[in-house]
Amino acid sequence: MSRPINLGTWFGLKFTISLWSIVSYLATALALALVSGLWLALSANDALLAGALSAVMMFLCENLHQWGHSRAARRLGHPMIGVHHFSLFSFCVYPPDEPPLPPSVHIRRALGGFWINLLIGLLLVPASITLWPTGGAIGWLTAFTAFWNGAVLGLGALLPIDIPGVFTIDGGTILRCWREMKRRGA
Template identity: 45%
Template sequence: GHALAARRTGFPMTGLRFWGIFSTSLWPAGEPALPGRIHIRRALGGPIASILVGVAALLVAWFAGSDGGMLWWLALFAAADNLLLLGLGAFLPLGFTDGSTILHWWKR
C-alpha cells in the first residue's frame, strides 16, 4: 500500500527495513523537502491497503461459512488482523505508525 501510494505521488520509496514483525519504509537519501500532503498520502497507503485486504478476507470468511473449517478461521484471522491491527491500529499515534506521520504533517 505504501509503495503504491508513494509511486502515485511521484516520490517512490526505495525499500523496506524490517525490525521484528514491523517494517519501516525507506526513502531516497537525496529526496527534496516535500509538502505535508505528499507525506500524508504516502502514509495513508498502508492502512487503506490493509483495510481492503481485510474486507476481502471478510468476504472469503462469509462465503466459506462457519462450517468452512480451517479456511473460515484463517480468513477470519486475516480479516481481524488487517482491519483492526494493520488498518485501524496504524492510525494510533505511537511514534512509529502512520498515525504519527499524519498527525505530524496535518497542519504543515
C-alpha cells in the same frame, strides 16, 4: 546488531529483513498455533498449519501495505527505494538524498497503505463468517486474516502513534504533519 538479510528486489523495491523479524515471525507462528489449537480444539498438525499460514499471511499482507505506500510515493514523484522488516512490521526506505518534503506529501504517502488492508479485511468478512463455524485451519486463517488486515494493518495503522526515533506508524505521521501544516498556516 546484525546486518539486514536481503530478500531481493520486487516491483523496484529492495526488501530486507532483520534477524529479529525472522524470530518474531517464528514466535508468532508458534503462538498462533497454540491459540488456534486451544480456541478451535485443532489437532496439533492443524494448529501448526494454522499458525504457520497465519504468520506467512501476516508477512505477505505487510508487504501489500508497503506496496500501497510505494504506489502513493511513486505517484507523488518521491518514490521509495525499499522495505525493511524490523519485527512483525516494516518501514519504508526512501533515498538518503531525498530533499525535505512538504507535510502534505508525507500525509499522502502515509495514507497509501492502510486502504489495501482495510479492503482485504472487509472482503474477507463474509468468508470468515461462513468458514469460522466449520472450524479447522481454514476457518481460523480466514477469520484471522480478516481481523489482521482490517483491524491491525487497516484501521490500526491510522492510530496516532509517533515516538520519534523509536516507532511511528502512519497515523502518527499524519497527525505530526497535519499539526505542522496547521502551525505553518498551510
